[in-house]
Each structure stands twice: as C-alpha cells, then as structure tokens.
Amino acid sequence: MRIALVNSADHAELHPHDLPLAAALRDAGLDPVAEVWTDPSVDWSSYDAVLLRAVWDYHRRYLEFTEWLGQLDKAGVPLLNEAGLVRWNADKRYLLELRERGVAIVPSQVAAGACLREVVGGLDGQEIVIKPTVSATAHNTIRGTAGSTALSDAIEDLPDDVYLVQPFQPEIQSEGEWSLIFFGGEFSHAVLKRPAAGDYRVQHDFGGTAELLDPPAAVLDGSIAAIAAAKSRKAPVYARVDGIVSNGRYLLMELELIEPYLFLPEAPDATTRFATAVADRLRPA
Template sequence: MTSRLALATSAAHPQLHEHDLPLAEALRAAGTDPVAVVWTDPSIDWSAFDAVLLRSVWDYHTRYLEFTAWLDQLDKAGVPVLNDSALVRWNADKRYLLELRERGVAIVPSQVAAGACLREVVAGLAGEEIVVKPTISATAYNTVRGVAGSEELSRALDDLPDAVYLVQPFLPEIVTEGEWSLMFVGGEYTHAVIKRPAAGDYRVQDDFGGTAELVEPPAEVLAAATAALEAADSRTAPAYARVDGIVTGGRFLLMELELIEPYLFLPSHPAATDALAQLVAGRLK
C-alpha cells in the first residue's frame, strides 16, 4: 500500500516550491504519495497521512506558538514528523547553539539577551561591529547589524519587537570568503555550497541577492560540520540537515544547524534528492 506523505507548506506558498518538485518526483518513484498541504489549514485531517515532511513552512517563526501547538497535534494523532517533532522544537530556538557549545561545538560567539538586558549586552560591546537576531527567526527576520554604541544601531534596536535575541560579532569573512552550507541525508554528507552576499550586503539569502556555488569542502570543514550535527539533540540521525558555518582564523564556526525546513540545494545534486526520497520512504515502512 502506498504511503501518504504530507509535504507541509505555508499559506503564502501553498504549492511546492519549484526546487522541491524533483524531490516530489523522487518520493513518488520511491513508493510514496506526496501531497502539498498548508500546515495552518484547519480543515486538514492530519491523521489521514502516514507522515509529515516539513518543506516550505516559512512562517513558523512568526507563528511560533501556533506552530508548536500544531506539532503537539501531530504527536497526539500519532503522525510522525520529519524531522522528528522533538528535534524540530529544539531547533526552532537558536539558544540550541549555546547547548552545542557546551557539547564542544565551536560556534560563532553568542550572547543571549532579552528586554532591557539587550541594551546592557550591546553597551558592553561598545565599538564592536555586531549582529543582533531573534532566537526564533529565519531569513534574517528582524536581524540588524551595526557598531555597538552608535546612534544608527541604537535606532535600529528601538524598532525591534520585545523578544529574546542573540548578540554576535559580525565576522567579515561572511563577505570576503562566504558562508558554508553542508547538506546531510540520514546523517551522511551529500553536498555543499558556498553562499555569498550581494555587493554591499551581508545577508547570503537569495531573498537579498545572495548567490550559492556548489563546491567540495576541505576535510577539516566537513569534519567540523559532521561533528556539529552529531552533537544535536536527536534520537536518530535527522532525515535531512543543513549545517551552516564560517571559517575564521582557520576554524569552522557553526552559525546555524538547519533541521526544520532548510533549502537543501537539491536541484544541484540529484543523488541527494534520490537519497532523501529513499530514506523518507524507508522510514514510512
């Protein structure tokens, strides 16, 4: 019997992104019936599916409480989530980076601050170029960059909503060398890209004009990314993962461990597409 697989999307992007079309085809070839379903649609009977694969749930960070309640609903209905719902909850808040640091993973130096503490933390970094981002965010949402103590950054902080934030140094290598993204399927490395921002920007996402180039990582970068993924709070290897980081001072520093709905650059690597489809189909049996 063919397994029914919900490919969770968002209301703003109800159909599969064109980059996910090859994955849908590979899933069908692997013996599943993939169906694009908006995760916030109240009419959906999620128990009618054998599993949910998170794809373009790109609004989860702006509807976080609703998103976690939805995961609870899936858990109660006994519908597996890929990646695992417990892993997704853990990964949705960037404070997981501090946990990984305690487990020996080298991360971009990070401080957590909320409310009035944000101003205090920033004041303690006067003169340094920093980045401030919410711990629950995606695609540079409510992210600001500037020199601590400057009027410009102070005004930018005034515009930020009340939330919990990460405060990190701005690393110029993001502009000069680019950001690494390494993709994994079932814990096994498949391919990697270097992402670079548009001229005059620091954000590498294509939403802001960033570009990506398929490359092979040096052995030390692959080893560090693999170790970061293995340190994740996971009972089994994630079905899919993207490990983002930057090389500075000869070390790979983790920026993000993307385990929810990352862009996996699958069109650039058909073998990874097939591997993910086979893994998902295998976990549904």
C-alpha cells in the first residue's frame, strides 16, 4: 500500500526525525512517499492513505488546508488522522467542547475582533496568555498583564482574528508541561517540557527542553480521558496530549491531532509503535 507522508513546501523532503519512521513503515509492509500538500501536480487518488507529518503551515493557509481536506474526501483517500477529526482539532475552540464533556482544561474564553479588548478588560491585573484559535508553534501568541500598556500595545499589533484568552499558568515555568504520546489509542511515552529561563514557551524553537519521563497516574488518566472525549469513530492513529498539574489537578492545555511533534528521537522504540498503528489502521477489517 502506498502512503503519502505529507509535508509543507518548506519541508518538501522528509524531516530527519521522520526518516526512521519511513523505514519502519516499509518494514510494516507499506510504501511511504514524501509529498507536499500544496503541490497541484500530486494525484492523491494514487495513494491508499495520507499521513500528515510536517504540515507546519496549515494554520497560515487554513482555508486552503480545509479545501485540500475536501479534495481528499472527494477522492476517497483515507487521511490519518481522519479528516473530520483534523477539521475539529484545527480550531482550538474544541477545548470548550471538551470542557462540556467533562474534561478539566486550562480556563479559556473565546474572543473575536473588538470583543478581545472587552474580555481582557474583565481580567484587569491578571497575567494572561492570548493565542489565535487557529495557530501552531506559539504563532501570534502573547503574554502580559491585563490592563497594562505593554499588553495593550501587543494586542494592537495582533491581526483581526478569533483568540483564546487564558490565565497564565505559572506551573509551566516551575514544574513544566507534560506531553503524552498515544498510538492507536495506546499510551506510548511521555516527556516533561520546560521553557528556557525567563520564557514561558516550551517549544524547542524558543529554547525549551524535553525529558523522557514516566507520567504521574493523574496525568496519564487525564490524557486518556481527553482522547476519549474527542468522540472520534476510532481512536486516533496518533495523538499528543499536553497538560499541566495545577494545585494537584491535571488540566488539559491542548489535544494535538494534526501532525504534532511526537518526540520520537527521545523514545526510539516509539517509531515502530507508530508505524504499527498506521499499518493496523490500513489493514482490511
């Protein structure tokens, strides 16, 4: 079976971290081929499945991305994860749906356009984080004290968009943020991410670090509950669940179902588990 490993144009070839994955997919009996999702010359119907990998520009080309998902649907090409799940997960407002389903999340409000200043005004004096509902890698994410001139100026520079407004979680700096990786609904491995000194962003691009660790029971249980609450027809082929422990309680920050970084180099055996989950999903029932 031919499977397209899909990337953005800036990463047309496989990311170095995905080279072992391609080898593991071959060992599992699949034929992986690197493709760019925006390449109009690709015949997607020639593939048995499409696996999202370094699609790191989808949030900047969101409408084009959703149209491409429609092309795959029309061609009858399975997407991993499923296209409906990807559409749902692409907008961070899914967090509010998970909250309604009983998942404990970092407190979040949605604000669009002029309402952003109104929402922020109601949090005067609190340290907050503002992020677009469609975003990745901290794109257009700002942090500051509500009511301060500095934050007001930063808001002025934000594009007209829809945003999540959340209280800043100091535990990210003091304790770190957990990322738990699942393949086919089964727990694979976990890392504890910490930001660089003085920062709050845990991504490697901003100097963050990640350490392979066994998660506490509450973190594992909370992550499993978050995946279950997504209510997909089948368990996601891959998932990364990000969260923190605040006052002894696990709080979900994000449920990542679109090409998240899966910390495969930190857990080499996980690459085989990932490839196996992909192959299992594609086998006839």
